[in-house]
Every structure is written in C-alpha cells, then in structure tokens.
Amino acid sequence: MAQPRFDCFAVTPPGAEGLCATELKALGIEAKAQAGGVAFEAIARELYRANLWSRVASRVLVRLGEFKCRDFPTLYKQLLKLPWGRFISPGQACGVRVSCQTSRLTHSGRISETVIAALEKTLGEASAASATEQLIFIRIENDLCMVSIDSSGELLHRRGYRKAMVAAPLRENLAAAILLKLGYDGSQVLVDAMTGSGTFAIEAALIAAGTAPGRLRKFSFMDWPRYRPNVWALCLQESQGQADAAVAILALDSDPLAIAAARKNAVAAAVDTRIQFEEGPMEELQAPAATGILVMNPPYGERLGDVERLRPMYADFGKLCRGAFRGWTIGWILAQRKFESEVRIGCRRLWSFSNGGIKVDIRKRSGQEK
Numbered sequence: 019m020a021q022p023r024f025d026c027f028a029v030t031p032p033g034a035e036g037l038c039a040t041e042l043k044a045l046g047i048e049a050k051a052q053a054g055g056v057a058f059e060a061i062a063r064e065l066y067r068a069n070l071w072s073r074v075a076s077r078v079l080v081r082l083g084e085f086k087c088r089d090f091p092t093l094y095k096q097l098l099k100l101p102w103g104r105f106i107s108p109g110q111a112c113g114v115r116v117s118c119q120t121s122r123l124t125h126s127g128r129i130s131e132t133v134i135a136a137l138e139k140t141l142g143e144a145s146a147a148s149a150t151e152q153l154i155f156i157r158i159e160n161d162l163c164m165v166s167i168d169s170s171g172e173l174l175h176r177r178g179y180r181k182a183m184v185a186a187p188l189r190e191n192l193a194a195a196i197l198l199k200l201g202y203d204g205s206q207v208l209v210d211a212m213t214g215s216g217t218f219a220i221e222a223a224l225i226a227a228g229t230a231p232g233r234l235r236k237f238s239f240m241d242w243p244r245y246r247p248n249v250w251a252l253c254l255q256e257s258q259g260q261a262d263a264a265v266a267i268l269a270l271d272s273d274p275l276a277i278a279a280a281r282k283n284a285v286a287a288a289v290d291t292r293i294q295f296e297e298g299p300m301e302e303l304q305a306p307a308a309t310g311i312l313v314m315n316p317p318y319g320e321r322l323g324d325v326e327r328l329r330p331m332y333a334d335f336g337k338l339c340r341g342a343f344r345g346w347t348i349g350w351i352l353a354q355r356k357f358e359s360e361v362r363i364g365c366r367r368l369w370s371f372s373n374g375g376i377k378v379d380i381r382k383r384s385g386q387e388k
C-alpha cells in the first residue's frame with residue numbers, strides 16, 4: 019500500500035533556502051528552494067529525517083490545505099473539511115499563529131477562534147492540560163487561506179545541547195549556515211577565535227562527525243496520532259555519526275566563564291573530545307595549520323559607549339588575518355560597518371541577517387586573498 023505523503027515546507031532564515039534544499043537533497047528528498055524556505059513532499063520517514071538532520075531550517079511545516087475565503091462562515095466550513103485527526107489527538111492543546119495580507123479577513127483573534135471552534139467540532143473539546151502545544155499556522159493572502167501544521171515543535175535551532183550560555187550567543191542554525199556558506203565540510207581545520215557559548219565549534223564538530231543536530235530533542239510529530247516510533251528509532255540509529263577523529267577544531271575565548279559554558283555545551287552535544295578549548299586573547303592566537311577556516315563573532319558593543327572600545331580589536335583581528343592566519347579562509351561577523359576599514363583585509367559580504375534584533379553582515383576572505 020502506498021504510504022501517505024506530506025506536503026512540506028521547511029522554513030529557513032532568509033538567504034539559507036539554497037543550503038537547506040541541498041541538505042534535503044542529500045537525504046534523498048526532492049526539494050525546491052523558494053523565498054523563505056524549501057518545499058518538498060515526504061513520507062513519514064523523510065519528514066522525520068528532515069527535522070532530525072536539517073542544520074539550517076527553523077521549522078518544518080506540513081500543509082493541510084488551501085482555499086479561497088472571504089468571510090467567517092466559509093472559513094469555518096472549509097476548516098471542517100481538513101484532515102485534523104491525522105495530526106491532532108482529542109485533548110491536545112493547540113496554538114494558532116495567524117498572518118493576513120491584502121484580504122477581507124484581517125481579525126487574527128477571530129480567525130484563531132474559528133480554527134479552535136472547527137477543531138472542537140471535528141475532534142471534541144481541546145484541553146489545556148496536555149504538556150505540549152501543537153502549533154497551527156494560518157496564512158491568508160489575497161483571500162487565499164493556507165493552513166499548515168508544525169511538525170517541529172520548539173524551533174529547530176534548539177538542538178538540546180545548550181546547557182550554559184554567556185552573552186549574545188548565535189542561533190545554532192545561523193552558526194551552521196555560516197559554516198556551510200564558508201565551505202566548511204568537516205575536513206578543514208577550524209578556529210573559532212571568540213567562541214562564547216561554543217556554537218560555531220559545536221556545530222562544526224557535529225558536521226565533522228556527520229552527527230544529526232536534532233538527535234537530542236523531541237519534535238511535535240511525536241505527538242501525532244499516527245506517529246511511528248519504530249520508524250523514528252531507525253532514523254535515530256543512523257544519526258550518531260562516526261567515532262572520534264583527530265582534533266581539528268580550536269575554540270578560544272578570553273573569558274574563562276565562556277570557555278566553561280562552551281565546554282559544558284560540547285559535553286551535552288557529545289562532541290567535547292573533538293574540540294580543543296583554550297582560554298586566551300584572540301590577539302595572541304597562533305595558527306595550528308598552514309590553512310583552514312577562522313571564524314570570529316566579536317561582541318557587538320550594543321550598550322551605550324561600548325562601541326568605540328571595539329575599534330582596536332578590529333585592527334588586531336586584521337593583523338591576525340594578515341599575519342599568523344595568512345592563507346586561511348576567514349569568516350567574521352560585522353555588526354558595525356564603520357569598523358570594516360580597521361580590519362584591512364580583502365573580503366566580500368557573504369550574507370546578512372538579523373541577530374537578536376541587530377543587523378549583521380558576514381564577511382568572507384578566501385584563503386587565496388590577502
């Protein structure tokens with residue numbers, strides 16, 4: 019018997035759509051990058067694996083249906099036709115996220131109430147008692163209503179290994195996307211010059227080991243009535259990655275608390291033996307090999323008066339790149355464009371995104387450039 023197929027959409031940070039499509043294709047899934055994410059069709063095993071393996075996606079949605087709708091009675095009637103019972107058990111608490119654009123229906127509160135009323139009619143009373151909440155997404159654009167259900171639960175950047183944290187950690191999926199955009203594939207030597215909570219180093223270690231980033235966590239699809247634990251168990255079996263390789267990842271920070279946090283996180287991710295942690299200033303770093311990839315995520319200095327203090331640090335970083343790390347590929351996060359001239363290395367803008375509300379650029383210098 020043919021297995022049921024899900025019509026899926028992996029939501030990604032803007033600019034990471036292509037990377038996510040490549041990840042899904044590597045899982046044998048036919049995937050098409052679109053603005054904001056990647057569309058694909060999947061059987062249960064592929065949906066589970068997309069959640070388990072994507073390093074860059076934020077969540078994976080399953081599309082339930084779409085229909086034209088200009089009034090609330092039509093919305094209610096159409097919602098009743100959707101296959102809710104495949105995804106939601108009676109008694110499961112649900113949350114509804116609504117977005118409307120250029121449509122007759124604009125009242126998001128009333129749209130949510132209509133969804134909950136349709137669910138109660140189909141499945142019986144929802145209860146707030148269930149431990150996890152199933153998210154439902156309603157998008158209405160030009161009177162076309164698209165209904166999706168979230169298969170991920172917590173956002174996918176929450177891998178489950180971040181047990182300790184120092185200031186301004188990078189989202190794990192953004193760190194992974196930066197590494198992949200820099201061409202990191204686990205075979206190069208990697209140095210994270212300001213490791214903070216260790217995100218770059220840990221994501222790199224997971225890539226190097228071929229370990230699935232989601233293997234420590236739970237997903238919403240596990241609460242679905244037709245969840246197949248035996249299929250998930252098989253997915254998990256192949257998610258562990260390879261045994262340890264020689265250490266080729268160095269994580270440095272001048273703050274001992276950061277090193278302690280990064281180490282704790284690496285232990286939780288079971289990649290601590292793949293990372294060499296060092297406490298010390300970036301300015302004194304020695305290159306551990308002739309070539310490799312150096313990443314740096316400096317403090318943003320967002321507090322008033324802090325920003326100018328960062329100027330010499332950028333100049334020192336430039337010296338490091340022209341000196342000890344000559345010939346290395348460099349990827350660094352630039353929050354204040356006025357400091358770029360301090361670094362004085364030939365580089366280009368690789369990507370831009372918003373990190374905790376601050377717009378940042380990723381700059382790249384290839385190994386051949388000076």
Ligand SMILES: C[S@@+](CC[C@H](N)C(=O)[O-])C[C@H]1O[C@@H](n2cnc3c(N)ncnc32)[C@H](O)[C@@H]1O
Nearest residue numbers: 187188212214215217271272273299300315317
């Ligand atoms: C924005 S945080 C890095 C966040 C990190 N990417 C993460 O995901 O947690 C900046 C880090 O740079 C460290 N730092 C600042 N100046 C430094 C220096 N001169 N040498 C080494 N580390 C430094 C700080 O201690 C802080 O942990």
